[in-house]
Amino acid sequence: MLIDVHNEFKxxxxxxxxxxxxxxxxxxxxxxxxxxxxxxxxxxVMSSDQYLDLLLNTNTTILRIxxxxxxxxxxxxxxxxxxxxxxxxxRTVRAEAFNKLKTFMV
Numbered sequence: 001m002l003i004d005v006h007n008e009f010k011x012x013x014x015x016x017x018x019x020x021x022x023x024x025x026x027x028x029x030x031x032x033x034x035x036x037x038x039x040x041x042x043x044x045v046m047s048s049d050q051y052l053d054l055l056l057n058t059n060t061t062i063l064r065i066x067x068x069x070x071x072x073x074x075x076x077x078x079x080x081x082x083x084x085x086x087x088x089x090x091r092t093v094r095a096e097a098f099n100k101l102k103t104f105m106v
Contacts, residue, residue: 006026010022010026017040017041019040020039020040020041021039024039025039025041033045
């Protein structure tokens, strides 16, 4: 199956970049920056800021995505839902016990 996926990927790359030597570039080797450009694997080498600046001069919509930092520790984040569930169970048991006690005392 992995070979099938690899072959499909190579075929897709060839439809977009028909002039590359697929036997040379599909060995698993990683090509960085200028070497990837020299081999025809990328059109340009630039930073993400340069790319965004380039897009600003076109009719492209650029969205801003921002991560929100959770101030809780991973431990707290993991156990918060569990704590809420346990809290609900405790409140329910406490209310039922109180109702039974009231009935017993009347």
